[in-house]
Amino acid sequence: MHVSFYGATREVTGSFHTITTDHDTILLDCGLFQGRRKEAEEKNHVLPVSPKILTNIVLSHAHIDHSGRLPLVTWKDFNGRIFCTRATAHACEYLLEDSAKIQEGDASYLNYKTAKHFLAKLKTGNGKKKVSKDELRDIKSLLKSGAHRLKTEAIEKLLRKHQLEIVNPLYTMEMADESLEYFRGVPYEHPVTIGHDLTCTFYDAGHILGSAMSVIQYSGGSKTKTVLYSGDVGRFNKPIIEDPTLIFAEEHRDIDLMIMESTYGNRVHDPVVDMKPLLKKVLDETFDRGGSVIIPSFAYGRTQELLYFLHELYIANEVKRVPVYVDSPLATKITNVFGEHPETFDEDTHEAFLERGMNPFQFEELKFVQSVEESMALNRDTSPHIVLAGSGMCEGGRVLHHLRHKIHDDRNTVLIVGYMGQNTFGRLLQNKGEKYEADGRSGPPPKVRFYNKEYPLNARVVTLGGFSAHGDKNELTRVLKESNLRIKQLVLVHGEEEQSLAFSKYLKGEGFDVTVPYHGQSIDV
Numbered sequence: 001m002h003v004s005f006y007g008a009t010r011e012v013t014g015s016f017h018t019i020t021t022d023h024d025t026i027l028l029d030c031g032l033f034q035g036r037r038k039e040a041e042e043k044n045h046v047l048p049v050s051p052k053i054l055t056n057i058v059l060s061h062a063h064i065d066h067s068g069r070l071p072l073v074t075w076k077d078f079n080g081r082i083f084c085t086r087a088t089a090h091a092c093e094y095l096l097e098d099s100a101k102i103q104e105g106d107a108s109y110l111n112y113k114t115a116k117h118f119l120a121k122l123k124t125g126n127g128k129k130k131v132s133k134d135e136l137r138d139i140k141s142l143l144k145s146g147a148h149r150l151k152t153e154a155i156e157k158l159l160r161k162h163q164l165e166i167v168n169p170l171y172t173m174e175m176a177d178e179s180l181e182y183f184r185g186v187p188y189e190h191p192v193t194i195g196h197d198l199t200c201t202f203y204d205a206g207h208i209l210g211s212a213m214s215v216i217q218y219s220g221g222s223k224t225k226t227v228l229y230s231g232d233v234g235r236f237n238k239p240i241i242e243d244p245t246l247i248f249a250e251e252h253r254d255i256d257l258m259i260m261e262s263t264y265g266n267r268v269h270d271p272v273v274d275m276k277p278l279l280k281k282v283l284d285e286t287f288d289r290g291g292s293v294i295i296p297s298f299a300y301g302r303t304q305e306l307l308y309f310l311h312e313l314y315i316a317n318e319v320k321r322v323p324v325y326v327d328s329p330l331a332t333k334i335t336n337v338f339g340e341h342p343e344t345f346d347e348d349t350h351e352a353f354l355e356r357g358m359n360p361f362q363f364e365e366l367k368f369v370q371s372v373e374e375s376m377a378l379n380r381d382t383s384p385h386i387v388l389a390g391s392g393m394c395e396g397g398r399v400l401h402h403l404r405h406k407i408h409d410d411r412n413t414v415l416i417v418g419y420m421g422q423n424t425f426g427r428l429l430q431n432k433g434e435k436y437e438a439d440g441r442s443g444p445p446p447k448v449r450f451y452n453k454e455y456p457l458n459a460r461v462v463t464l465g466g467f468s469a470h471g472d473k474n475e476l477t478r479v480l481k482e483s484n485l486r487i488k489q490l491v492l493v494h495g496e497e498e499q500s501l502a503f504s505k506y507l508k509g510e511g512f513d514v515t516v517p518y519h520g521q522s523i524d525v
Ligand SMILES: [Zn+2]
Pocket: 061, 063, 066, 207, 208, 232
């Protein structure tokens, strides 16, 4: 059998690996590349293998950098199934639709910009085209600011008429919906047949609700070959979900090749146990100033962890019980998914909430904001509150409106609880805010620009790093060394090059046989 790597090699997004036997090709994850638009777009449009040759797909978890290209694979010529845990299948119902909505929105925005550029040329008379006064008026009204999302079709018609380039979304809502038909959710630790003499067994990866390490075993011929794909590996002692698995079934202990993530292969996080007191400190300080806390938050996982901690702090009366708002339709849906999968919760969650007849994600002060009108009213609310809103990296979504209304006020806090990618607005806020803080807040506040306007960043910017969903160097090492696995060969994926290489060097020193593959590299097992 051989294993090939076509995504998340020396980078963190676009997970896409294949296992090929004499009879089958199995795809491990089918993730979207994220990052700089142009580069990501080019990578996303090309599928490294034809869906026709794939027997089945094994999906480690629902995050878009692992699942986000599934609609491209299932749209044409794919006859297999997507195997994953039940919670992952459930979460994908919302995440893939949301991803399609973003793809469609991005394409419509680019088309709008092309049309706008065309209009500008017409107005100045620089273009070769000439149009009548009536038509110019129609185009102007079509491109009135804020209207383009509603007028996608009319704009495309205009572009076609004048032979201008039209950008199509990577995939549509229809394609995302179609992909959902292929999902087969299976329980943890139940082997399922995924090919000729080929089985897959999921073990909890402790990364996110439903996340799995997949043991893929080929028992054709005289020898058994076993590959373990870690997917993303979580932290130990995280709230809600179980820890990463350390004890595997006897028949799954001998691993010929382990494909391991290495996002934080060269970094050590704050311990999870310290997060609640740190969160309390930030809340106390903000409420003492009479301010509010804005938390740019990822819909899947981070939002629910924060709600869990807030609920615990509220039950113990450890902080002022101000209203808590989840202002994200996606986060609201995903919170419901969590509520429907208590079988994946850890013992602490059962003891602290379920056995006492409580839902960790329901409490008196917690409100899920639904309509845009409610969200806008909350923007203007100056009484102390906590709001969790997307997008997580502040690249769009309702959080920008909360920031717009609140970052000028030094009573407020922007609480960063997730990784902010390079070149994102979230990273900019984080860098400028923390620098101003480090300089003792002397001099005028830094300025940040969004929505075509400059805003003074007076609000405090605080980062609580321990909320990471990825295990750090010590936790990844713990899975390798303290589990009952016997690993022959190790491959590191899903890490920036410097993280993967540093981790590789460390693990080689610990006696492991480690490879950090390049894109397209294959390894025989
Ligand atoms: Zn993930």
